[in-house]
Amino acid sequence: MSAPGEMIGGRFTLLAPLGSGGMGTVWRARDEVLHREVALKEVRPPDPAMTGPEAAATLRERVLREARALARLSHPHVVTIHQIVDAGAGTHPWIVMELVPGESLADRLQRGPLLPQEAATLGRQLLAALRSAHAAGIHHRDVKPANILLRTDPGVPGPPSAVLTDFGIAALQGSTALTATGDLIGSPEYIAPERVRGRDDHPASDLWSLGLVLYVAVEGHSPLRRAARRPAPRTRAG
Known part of the structure; x- marks a missing residue:
């Protein structure tokens, strides 16, 4: 090591x-x-x-x-x-x-959710990054808070800006898949449903992941995590 x-x-x-x-x-x-x-x-x-x-x-x-x-x-x-x-x-x-100065969005969310205005600003920046990647034929495939860095430039006033990183499992259009059939690439909580089913050749899947990231950023929890259902109270017969 x-x-x-x-x-x-x-x-x-x-x-x-x-x-x-x-x-x-x-x-x-x-x-x-x-x-x-x-x-x-x-x-x-x-x-x-x-x-x-x-x-x-x-x-x-x-x-x-x-x-x-x-x-x-x-x-x-x-x-x-x-x-x-x-x-x-x-x-x-x-x-x-x-070296991007600052912390990841995952680290930032440990201190609580973002204001809607903050999330909207980051969302526009990340959308621009993904559009640039998609125009080059690149799908990120793992958009999640841990892969979003919040750049803070010393001496420059204003809120941090988003930087998308870790394209390690990005799929270039036309390139050969490197995983065995059936392997799931990415973080399950942020993967679009079509990618879970093995159909991941559309850039809209990245946008689905981005939408979920922004929901989590504002609400503080994933909409896919449901609270455990409580058993219905028993009633006595007769």
Whole structure:
């Protein structure tokens, strides 16, 4: 496992982990060449048992897919990718991205829901990001609060702006699917019904996920989570 102080690619020094998910860990790191801080995504298989050559090749292709997806986009509300660090077979690839100052929407919602005006502003920004991605033939497929960063620029007044990140399972139109038939890609709570049924080739599915994110942001809970039904009171016969 990686640790603070480790040098990646002979250029990037790991400082501290920023978060982790199913496909790896994101680190705060220092670019020793340009003397700036960046975000490094350490891409590892979700299952430690997936260490065979075929699984490694699939993982590597997923990393390249994410890099290509992000490289095709230039939008203020989509995270910027700088480069890939790939040391070859037997190693885990890394994605070097801009370090977005601020927190994720998931972290922000831990302190309570947003005001409707705040959610509307973020919604317009995220909609613009998705429209840009869809125009480039890219479906995000995992729009959720944890993949939405809230950029706060020091010295710049005003509310934070949304930045959509983690296109690791984005599907480029026309590319070959990398998961076995029947596999569910993404976070189930925010997946559109048609994607659950295996029909995920339409950008509207991302918009469904965005709508659910905004509902959760304002209401503080998902409409898909129902309270447990209480049993009906018993009545005595006669």
